[in-house]
Amino acid sequence: MSVTPEKLLVVNDLSTTFATAGGPLPAVANVSFDLTRNETIGIVGESGSGKTVLSRTIMGLQPRTNVAVTGSVLLNGNEMVGTAESVKRGLWGTEVAMVFQDPMTSLNPVMRIGKQIDETLRVRLGMSKQDAKARAIELLELVGIPSPSQRYDAFPGQLSGGMRQRVVIAIALACSPKLLMADEPTTGLDVTIQAQILNLLDELKERLHMSVVLVTHDLGVVATRTSRIVVMYAGRIVEIGSTRDVFANHRMPYTRALLESSPKVSNASHTRLITIPGRPPNLLKLTQGCSFAPRCAYASDKCHQERPELQGADQPGHSFACWNPLPTTRGDSAS
Amino acid sequence: MLRYVIRRILMLIGIIFVISIGSFFLIHLLPGNITAVIEGPGASPENQAKLYKLLGLNRPIYEQYFVWINNILHGNLGTSFISQTSVATTIGNALPIDLEMMFLSQILAFAAAIPMAMRSARKPDGIVDRFFSAGSFTMLSVPPFIVVILLVLFVTYKLGIPHTGPSSYVSLRADWIGNLESMALPAITLALGSFVVYFRVLRSDLIATLQEEFITMARSKGISQRRIMWRHAFRPSSVALLGAAGVNIGGLLAGGFVVQYLLNIPGLGYTLITSINTDDYLLVQGIVLVVSVGVVLINFIFDFIINIVDPRISRE
Ligand SMILES: Nc1ncnc2c1ncn2[C@@H]1O[C@H](COP(=O)(O)OP(=O)(O)OP(=O)(O)O)[C@@H](O)[C@H]1O
Numbered sequence: 001m002s003v004t005p006e007k008l009l010v011v012n013d014l015s016t017t018f019a020t021a022g023g024p025l026p027a028v029a030n031v032s033f034d035l036t037r038n039e040t041i042g043i044v045g046e047s048g049s050g051k052t053v054l055s056r057t058i059m060g061l062q063p064r065t066n067v068a069v070t071g072s073v074l075l076n077g078n079e080m081v082g083t084a085e086s087v088k089r090g091l092w093g094t095e096v097a098m099v100f101q102d103p104m105t106s107l108n109p110v111m112r113i114g115k116q117i118d119e120t121l122r123v124r125l126g127m128s129k130q131d132a133k134a135r136a137i138e139l140l141e142l143v144g145i146p147s148p149s150q151r152y153d154a155f156p157g158q159l160s161g162g163m164r165q166r167v168v169i170a171i172a173l174a175c176s177p178k179l180l181m182a183d184e185p186t187t188g189l190d191v192t193i194q195a196q197i198l199n200l201l202d203e204l205k206e207r208l209h210m211s212v213v214l215v216t217h218d219l220g221v222v223a224t225r226t227s228r229i230v231v232m233y234a235g236r237i238v239e240i241g242s243t244r245d246v247f248a249n250h251r252m253p254y255t256r257a258l259l260e261s262s263p264k265v266s267n268a269s270h271t272r273l274i275t276i277p278g279r280p281p282n283l284l285k286l287t288q289g290c291s292f293a294p295r296c297a298y299a300s301d302k303c304h305q306e307r308p309e310l311q312g313a314d315q316p317g318h319s320f321a322c323w324n325p326l327p328t329t330r331g332d333s334a335s
Numbered sequence: 336m337l338r339y340v341i342r343r344i345l346m347l348i349g350i351i352f353v354i355s356i357g358s359f360f361l362i363h364l365l366p367g368n369i370t371a372v373i374e375g376p377g378a379s380p381e382n383q384a385k386l387y388k389l390l391g392l393n394r395p396i397y398e399q400y401f402v403w404i405n406n407i408l409h410g411n412l413g414t415s416f417i418s419q420t421s422v423a424t425t426i427g428n429a430l431p432i433d434l435e436m437m438f439l440s441q442i443l444a445f446a447a448a449i450p451m452a453m454r455s456a457r458k459p460d461g462i463v464d465r466f467f468s469a470g471s472f473t474m475l476s477v478p479p480f481i482v483v484i485l486l487v488l489f490v491t492y493k494l495g496i497p498h499t500g501p502s503s504y505v506s507l508r509a510d511w512i513g514n515l516e517s518m519a520l521p522a523i524t525l526a527l528g529s530f531v532v533y534f535r536v537l538r539s540d541l542i543a544t545l546q547e548e549f550i551t552m553a554r555s556k557g558i559s560q561r562r563i564m565w566r567h568a569f570r571p572s573s574v575a576l577l578g579a580a581g582v583n584i585g586g587l588l589a590g591g592f593v594v595q596y597l598l599n600i601p602g603l604g605y606t607l608i609t610s611i612n613t614d615d616y617l618l619v620q621g622i623v624l625v626v627s628v629g630v631v632l633i634n635f636i637f638d639f640i641i642n643i644v645d646p647r648i649s650r651e
Pocket residue numbers: 018020025027045046047048049050051052053054063101184217283
């Protein structure tokens with residue numbers, strides 16, 4: 001009997017490189033972090049920073065062709081990198097499941113939603129038709145869909161975005177996964193629905209004893225819901241630490257820029273949304289230096305020549321990658 | 336959905352009405368003495384008089400139309416003055432042959448196209464896909480009558496089976512094995528043409544569908560590749576396929592005549608050609624009417640199937 005590992009997820013030096021017409025595209029590079037049981041970790045970063053690719057690679061759900069994955073992902077003791085799809089299939093749904101980014105495209109438009117939930121239960125858990133239907137209706141109820149037995153026969157097109165995302169969550173939860181990857185589960189939904197879905201996820205996480213990887217580009221979303229935060233830029237982790245450290249004591253200029261661009265955490269007086277000037281780098285043309293350098297107000301010569309590695313900050317578990325880190329506010333007040 | 340169906344049925348009735356007017360004028364607008372033209376060179380005065388009355392030529396044109404359509408609705412398409420047989424009977428004998436040929440060829444075409452398209456779409460531009468695609472592209476450029484000739488040559492000289500040629504058609508009722516033998520060549524020929532279209536349409540739609548997010552989602556459930564193909568990818572990829580099938584099957588009804596003529600299969604196409612050659616206008620009219628209505632009905636049925644297969648369409 002194998003011992004249940006203490007960490008549910010251990011990601012070590014994970015890189016995902018796509019073979020494209022323009023050459024190798026390093027969408028995720030040298031990512032390492034881990035996750036304990038019942039923990040929620042946030043992954044934040046601008047659009048294109050590699051959040052989706054990272055979360056899919058962790059699951060082993062990257063495209064089947066034109067992609068190279070190196071490093072290691074231990075999911076409840078199972079190595080996901082380099083593993084045959086037939087083996088991963090046995091882990092998907094039960095060990096790890098994903099809530100996809102866009103509920104408008106992630107449900108099969110020509111299959112009744114009940115059937116889409118049933119399918120997992122019948123194929124993966126070997127339930128009978130009747131049992132699966134009963135369980136599917138329970139799941140629809142669990143995720144807060146009104147009159148679930150009627151909705152069971154609806155097509156996705158007959159439901160609103162928020163309702164569809166609830167269905168996606170119901171599917172993800174069908175086989176009681178230990179880890180839930182939530183890839184921007186509320187993008188594209190309106191604000192009140194966003195809060196509802198996030199609260200639902202929180203509640204279900206507690207109830208079902210899951211760990212959650214919550215991906216978002218909105219720091220406001222992760223502020224109160226995660227214990228730790230991973231900040232990504234151009235496929236790399238540029239800062240990682242406890243949620244408190246990342247909010248109150250970040251050292252990396254990009255993290256600050258991200259915080260300032262997030263309307264919910266800025267001062268009440270600063271209602272204007274500040275977007276980070278410039279664009280994320282072209283991943284096909286990365287330079288030797290810090291990939292944030294072209295947009296960074298603190299950039300020095302060194303920043304353009306050499307890439308900063310992650311280094312430990314004052315607090316344990318807090319690291320950042322920057323040559324000219326921001327001063328620590330906590331350090332000042334403590335002294 | 337119900338509203339959609341009602342709308343389509345009203346449209347269908349409208350189209351059939353237009354077709355009936357077209358077929359009506361096909362005869363009634365013939366120049367000169369219609370009765371003489373219809374009956375051909377052997378027209379006798381009394382037959383002419385009979386036809387004159389039958390067509391109601393002494394009455395106003397709209398009344399003529401109502402008389403005509405009333406006859407048709409009672410299954411009376413007139414009696415050919417050339418062969419002295421009822422047009423309805425002649426068509427009734429020929430039509431099942433077309434239907435059988437259509438059925439066989441479509442079964443063959445789908446049985447080959449669907450698994451091959453699925454295999455191709457799994458790895459686009461892979462070695463299997465390249466082979467299938469190149470093969471289908473070659474076939475696309477060869478017209479059916481060439482295929483028939485090549486097939487006949489192949490069967491006769493390579494396989495040494497005596498040419499199942501003219502007047503060797505065996506009816507299904509008489510001897511079903513013999514019937515299948517005589518139908519094999521035309522069915523394969525027609526199947527090839529359909530197959531190429533079905534394979535290409537389904538392949539490209541499957542490739543597009545497999546890129547969709549809901550396929551990744553299905554994959555993340557941990558279900559088999561086979562199940563993803565059949566349960567998730569096939570149905571949303573089959574709209575264009577069904578559209579093509581509707582057009583194709585209609586086309587076979589109207590256009591199977593080349594193959595029928597070359598292989599002496601006495602279906603509607605064959606009969607149409609013979610009736611044109613013998614100036615059998617009433618028979619031409621009957622066949623045109625039946626074929627046109629048939630094509631419209633087939634399209635209607637496929638439209639309906641497409642709506643069931645993809646509920647997004649009638650909702651839009
Ligand atoms: N299959 C693929 N082939 C090639 N490049 C890809 C592929 N998938 C993603 N990429 C590239 O990887 C990079 C990271 O994309 P990713 O979707 O992970 O970003 P993201 O952080 O999830 O952004 P968003 O917030 O918009 O969802 C992008 O530059 C994208 O173009």
